Amino acid sequence: MMRYVIVGSGPAGLNAIEAIRELDKDSEILLITAEKYVGYSRPLITYLLGRKVTEEKMYYRTEEFLRDLGVDIKPATRVKKVVPEKKIVVTQDGQEFAYDKLLLAVGGKPFVPKIEGLEGKEGIFTFTTWEDEEKVEKYIKENNIKEAIVLGGGLIGLKTTEALMELGVKVTIVELADRILSVTFDRKASEIIMNALKKVGCDVITNDTIESVKGNDKISSVILKSGKEIPTKLLIIAIGVRPNVDFLKSSGIEINRGIVVNEKMETNVKDIYAAGDCTEFYDLIDGQRKTIAIWPVAVAQGRVAGYNMAGGNVRYPGGIPMNSVELAGIPTISVGHTNVEGEEYEVLTYEDENTYKKMVLKGDRLVGAVLVNDIDRAGIYTGLILQKLDVSSFKDKLLDENFGLVYLPKEFRKKMLEGEVKIWLE
Ligand SMILES: Cc1cc2nc3c(=O)[nH]c(=O)nc-3n(C[C@H](O)[C@H](O)[C@H](O)COP(=O)(O)OP(=O)(O)OC[C@H]3O[C@@H](n4cnc5c(N)ncnc54)[C@H](O)[C@@H]3O)c2cc1C
Numbered sequence: 001m002m003r004y005v006i007v008g009s010g011p012a013g014l015n016a017i018e019a020i021r022e023l024d025k026d027s028e029i030l031l032i033t034a035e036k037y038v039g040y041s042r043p044l045i046t047y048l049l050g051r052k053v054t055e056e057k058m059y060y061r062t063e064e065f066l067r068d069l070g071v072d073i074k075p076a077t078r079v080k081k082v083v084p085e086k087k088i089v090v091t092q093d094g095q096e097f098a099y100d101k102l103l104l105a106v107g108g109k110p111f112v113p114k115i116e117g118l119e120g121k122e123g124i125f126t127f128t129t130w131e132d133e134e135k136v137e138k139y140i141k142e143n144n145i146k147e148a149i150v151l152g153g154g155l156i157g158l159k160t161t162e163a164l165m166e167l168g169v170k171v172t173i174v175e176l177a178d179r180i181l182s183v184t185f186d187r188k189a190s191e192i193i194m195n196a197l198k199k200v201g202c203d204v205i206t207n208d209t210i211e212s213v214k215g216n217d218k219i220s221s222v223i224l225k226s227g228k229e230i231p232t233k234l235l236i237i238a239i240g241v242r243p244n245v246d247f248l249k250s251s252g253i254e255i256n257r258g259i260v261v262n263e264k265m266e267t268n269v270k271d272i273y274a275a276g277d278c279t280e281f282y283d284l285i286d287g288q289r290k291t292i293a294i295w296p297v298a299v300a301q302g303r304v305a306g307y308n309m310a311g312g313n314v315r316y317p318g319g320i321p322m323n324s325v326e327l328a329g330i331p332t333i334s335v336g337h338t339n340v341e342g343e344e345y346e347v348l349t350y351e352d353e354n355t356y357k358k359m360v361l362k363g364d365r366l367v368g369a370v371l372v373n374d375i376d377r378a379g380i381y382t383g384l385i386l387q388k389l390d391v392s393s394f395k396d397k398l399l400d401e402n403f404g405l406v407y408l409p410k411e412f413r414k415k416m417l418e419g420e421v422k423i424w425l426e
Contacts, residue, residue, distance in 0.1 A: 002027035004309060005089060005097055007079050008105035009033035010042065011295055012276025012302035014061050016103050019306025021069050027310075029071045030097060032089070034078040037130045038063050043295060045133040046156075050163035058130065079106075082251040084269045101271050101309040104248070104259060105302060108241030108277040108293055116212035123219040124235045127160045139234065145169055148234035149222055151210055153180030157238035158193070158327050161202060164236075172203040172230060174222075176239075179206055184323050186338050188349075188356055189370050196328035210235075243278045243291055256280055258291045263315040265305035273309055275301035284318035284386065285337055285367050292319045320385060324378065333378045336360070336368035336385045350399040359398045364390040366398070377403055387412075 004020055006013045009031060017029055031038070039061035047053045063073055074091075081090040082104070088096045110126035118124060123143070125136050139145070148164050150157045153175035161171045173180065179190040180197075194204055205224070213235065214221045221231045243258035254260040254268040258280035265273045276298035280291045297319040304316040324333045338360055340347075346361040359381070360368035365388055369381040380403070384391055389412055391398065397407045405413050 002100045002310075003098060004029045004101050004103070005099035006031045006103045006105060007033070007089065008103075008107055008276070008278075009035060009038045009073075009075075010105060010107050010276060010298060012107070012278075012298040012305070013103065013105035014039060014066070015299050015302030016105060016273075016275060016306030016309065017066065017069065017071055019303045019312075020310045023307060023310035023312055026070075029069070030074065030099075031066065031071050032074045032077050032079055032091065032097065034076070035129060035131065036076040038073060038075050039066065040130055042128070042130075043159075045127070045130055046159040046163040048130070049133050049137055049160070050166035052163075052166070080247055082248060082253065082272070084252055084272060087271070099271070102273065103302075103305055103309060104253075104267075104272065104274040104278060105276050105298075105305075106244045106278045107298075108291075109244040110237065111240050111242050112237055113209075113239065115210050117215070118213050121213060121215050121219045122217055123215075123233050124213070124237065126237050127156060128241060136234075136236070140164075140167060140169065143218075143233055145234045147172075147232055148236065149174060149210075149230060149232045150236045150238055152237065152239035153177070153182075153204065153206070154238065154240060155181070155184055155323060155325060156240075157236070158197075159325065160236050160238055161197070162327060165200065165202065169234070170201060170203075172205060172232075173197075174208055174210060174224065175204065175206045176209045177206065180204060182339075184321075184338075185332065185334050186358060186370050188351075188358070189332060189334070189372050192356060192372050193327050193330060193332065196330055200328055202328075241277065241293060243280070245278060256289065260289075261301075263304075263317070264308045264313075265301055265316060266308070273305040275305040281316065282318040284320050284388075287318075292321055294319075294322055296322065320382075322382065324375070330373055331375045332373075333369070333371045333375045335378065335382050336366075338368040338370045340368065348395070348399055357399055359395075361391065361395060364392040366391050366395075380405060 040058040041060050078092040079089045080092045088098050110128050147170045150161050150173050153173045164171050181190045208224045208226050210222045211225045212223045223229050245255050259274040261274050261279045265275050277293040280289050307314045320336050322335045348359040350357040355374045356372040358370040366384045
């Protein structure tokens with residue numbers, strides 16, 4: 001009998017557990033997680049704040065489901081150290097747990113920059129967990145918040161902005177880059193979304209950041225680098241997440257930006273695996289090692305790790321950046337490499353009053369797509385990117401209004417319909 005220890009109850013950890021159980025019905029599985037809520041959908045926390053989903057809808061797996069799989073769960077328990085020589089993990093409250101196989105699925109943690117006066121004031125939050133959502137909701141109610149500042153115009157910042165606006169809170173976004181969504185979307189798509197946000201009453205300040213925070217017990221205003229002072233009782237810091245790896249520094253596990261894993265999701269230390277936002281692995285398009293902190297990558301990596309921990313032999317080929325989000329009423333999708341420069345790329349675009357579409361090609365391959373307002377064919381474009389298919393014979397059709405599987409040569413259609421999942425199971 002084996003003892004599997006899984007640290008982290010996000011999609012990487014939970015998918016690993018389910019994969020283990022497909023191959024090994026009997027061994028012990030211990031799930032240790034820092035959060036008190038287990039099996040909830042992190043991307044929904046902004047919708048919960050904005051009252052677009054109810055608490056019951058937050059769970060994609062329940063504790064009961066996991067217990068039925070024979071999983072022993074330790075919620076609200078943080079691992080502070082991994083000791084490979086003894087094959088144990090040590091928790092913050094001093095408990096030690098032995099493992100035969102260990103999975104680190106510890107996700108990311110919000111990055112908080114050095115800002116003068118930030119420490120020790122109420123009204124300042126990050127927003128990446130259900131517990132953050134509860135704190136912000138309570139603070140808004142108790143302090144009758146009508147205005148807020150969101151530092152960071154990335155996806156989490158904008159989703160949080162939308163939620164606050166649903167609650168009748170007027171938001172000012174402060175973004176260091178010269179546009180919002182600069183990492184995820186291209187300039188044109190950013191502009192469309194920024195204009196839509198402004199139309200619904202959101203202020204967007206670019207090329208600026210917060211230098212200091214004023215107030216006594218509670219925040220009362222922020223001072224921007226440009227010198228401008230904005231009064232506020234609520235500040236949300238949303239400038240990105242970083243792999244949550246600080247507690248592993250003395251473990252001997254190789255860490256670069258994230259935990260370095262091979263295609264079986266093994267770390268350099270025997271019997272220790274890692275999956276999800278805490279790892280770095282190859283980008284399928286350019287072969288560069290990077291952290292792609294999105295749900296589908298965590299799911300796929302978690303499954304690969306779980307199978308291999310239980311004696312299987314499957315490989316993860318690499319992921320691609322992918323984001324799908326509706327902002328200010330505009331559905332948008334960005335897949336692959338969309339912010340590119342250089343002669344090796346060919347860019348095709350289509351624009352009308354309501355729609356913007358962009359295809360990025362490198363040689364004969366599609367490597368990126370941006371879709372604003374018309375996102376119906378996103379799955380097909382994603383398939384073309386993932387399968388690395390030669391699109392040269394139909395590239396002039398890619399932006400057609402009716403572009404679909406029928407446009408593809410027969411052998412492509414078959415490959416596409418076989419689906420994305422097969423890629424990593426082969
Ligand atoms: C507001 C928001 C919106 C998002 N929207 C989208 C979206 O629309 N689409 C998309 O693809 N992705 C989205 N994401 C990203 C997505 O949620 C993550 O990519 C995904 O959750 C990563 O899964 P994971 O299992 O790797 O890590 P996580 O889900 O971050 O889980 C990590 C787990 O590890 C636990 N943990 C951490 N450290 C320790 C420790 N030392 N000891 C014990 N437990 C520990 C944590 O408590 C947590 O349970 C969003 C994220 C946020 C915050």
